[in-house]
Amino acid sequence: MPTFLTGLKPTGDLTLGNYIGAITPLIERQNNDDNKIFLFVADLHALTIYQDPKELRKRIRNFIAMYIACGIDPGKVTIYIQSENEYIPAITWLLECTTQYGEASRMIQFKEKSLQNKNFSVGLLTYPVLMTTDILFCDAHFVPVGIDQKQHVELARIIAHRFNTKYGKTFILPEAIINETGMKITDLKEPTKKMSKSDINxxxxxxxxxxxxxxxxxxxxxxxxxxxxxxxxxxxxxxxxxxxxxxxxxxxxxxxxxxxxxxxxxxxxxxxxxxxxxxxxxxxxxxxxxQLLNNQELDKILDKGIFETKQIAKTKFELMKQKMGLER
The missing domain is CATH 1.10.240.10 (Tyrosyl-Transfer RNA Synthetase)
Structure with missing residues (x-):
């Protein structure tokens, strides 16, 4: 069964570009019973820069409600909040120890953002390894992304291959699916750049x-x-x-x-x-x-999603520990 993973970072409001480029293709894929789909709010990724806690908490719930309002079916898609799964940071550390500094520092987004702000956090450097965890813990075969994230999926593939070579078969090698449709929706005021939820204008x-x-x-x-x-x-x-x-x-x-x-x-x-x-x-x-925003049904959906993904992540974490010699 092919597994797809999509995550959106809550650093701004979901945009028309997100709806067209990320959410709608997911709705189309969910109607194929042969697909397994994971959709999450990438709130840990948002912390590479300061986020107002109240605003972040509000935005996380807004994202989940909007996913479902747009047509994502929780009966067909596993929806969860990244930070609620404590195995994700644990797996990330094990993968960081399998990642070379040069690989992380060569990521284009890291180069660009570190030049803009010299006081960047270590999280900006290790961000792609956290993304690697998101992809690998659930054995995602396909990761739909914009062209700016393709390099991160390629790094996930490199890290997975290296871990498999060192410790034995553990991870599926993921592939990026480039989201061409979303790239076509650009800023209304500056139509040569993409419509971004993080845009200050x-x-x-x-x-x-x-x-x-x-x-x-x-x-x-x-x-x-x-x-x-x-x-x-x-x-x-x-x-x-x-x-x-x-x-x-x-x-x-x-x-x-x-x-x-x-x-x-x-x-x-x-x-x-x-x-x-x-x-x-x-x-x-x-x-x-x-109608959904303050409905308790939303919490039931999230509880179901995090229960499922915790079990999957725990199994993968225990397997990694065993292969790396971290058992008593």
């Missing part, structure tokens, strides 16, 4: 928690160009191309259908259409989200 980001009027305002103010043609051209018309991508996903229409539909219409009319499609999709999701 919220005007270019559609949050799944934005009210409908805010969504309409953000789309109406989205960057376009001096031309008046509604045509898909990523190089010369990145703003309009981004809006077309959003319209395609939300409406189910093809690019050429969108272009033909708005061949003789204004940017304002097109933006209204895009906003209508987004609102029509997100309004019922938000309604369900607010």
């Amino acid at each position: 919220p005007t270019g980001v559609i949050s799944l928690f934005d009210d409908m009027n805010t969504i309409r305002k953000k789309i109406s103010k989205a960057a376009t160009d001096s031309d008046s043609k509604i045509k898909y051209d990523l190089k010369n018309k990145p703003g309009i191309s981004n809006l077309i991508n959003i319209a395609v996903f939300m409406s189910g229409k093809k690019i050429d259908e969108i272009e033909n539909l708005f061949a003789n219409k204004s940017y304002a009319e097109f933006k209204n259409f895009v906003a209508d499609q987004v609102v029509n999709k997100l309004e019922p999701i938000q309604k369900k989200y607010y």
